[in-house]
Amino acid sequence: MQYKADTPEEYSNQLPENRRESINKLRQTFLANLPKEMEEVVSYGMLGYVIPHSVYPDDYHCDPKTPLPFINLASQKNHIAIYHLGLHAHTEVRDWFTSEYAKRCKQKLDMGKSCIRFKNIEAIPFDLIGELAAKMSTKEWITIYETAIKNK
Template sequence: MTYKAETPEEYINQLPEDRKQPITKLNELIKKNMPKGLEAGMSYGMLGYYVPKSIYPDGYHCKPFPPLPFISLASQKNFIALYHSGMYAKKELYNWFVEEYPKHCKYKLDMGKSCVRFKKMEDIPYDLIEELLGKMSVEEWIEIYEKSIKK
């Protein structure tokens, strides 16, 4: 679902009641534990946690005017989506998450290459997400990103 919001607060305020608490909790968890150097705000219509232009002036290759995205959080029609670009770009990190997930949740993992879909609000693995946030630095993300984009 698309929400027209200029700020994370506006985004959260537009959410259905059953989504406000888990999105707020995830947003606070991410802001508290995200890699040093990231900034939080809105990115591509979602809550975004990105590498600011002051650190990486080139921005994102598809649209170089916004900053380089790293993590995004969105309320979709049937789930909450957590996007982590590091899991898409680094197979070892993806594999680690897939292996750890069943230790933290009773429901089957619903995941794309970088998107984890949470359909059961009561079974979001906050502790696992916190651990994931410490697995990649901004510097490592930029290095991986440049290797894959700037060939």
């Protein structure tokens, strides 16, 4: 689901109350754990955590006007989704996350290439998501992006 919002607060305020609390807790988790250079924006109709043009002035290959995306967070129809591009691009991070999730969480991991879906919002492992957010530096994500995606 896409919400019409210009700011993260506008996005959050449109959510149903039961989703708003979890999304806001995830927002705070990302803001507390992501590298300081990253910014929270509304991107692609979702909350986005990006490397702004002031840090990475090169263009993003999909849309040069858009800052380099790293993580998106969305309230979808049947779940909350975290789209972490590093999970798709960095095998070690993906392997670490799937292993840690299995150790810490009772529910089966519902995950695609870069998307983690939480149908049961009561079972979101906020501490693990915080660790995942801190796993990659801004410089490391730029290097991965330029090597694996942009230069193809």
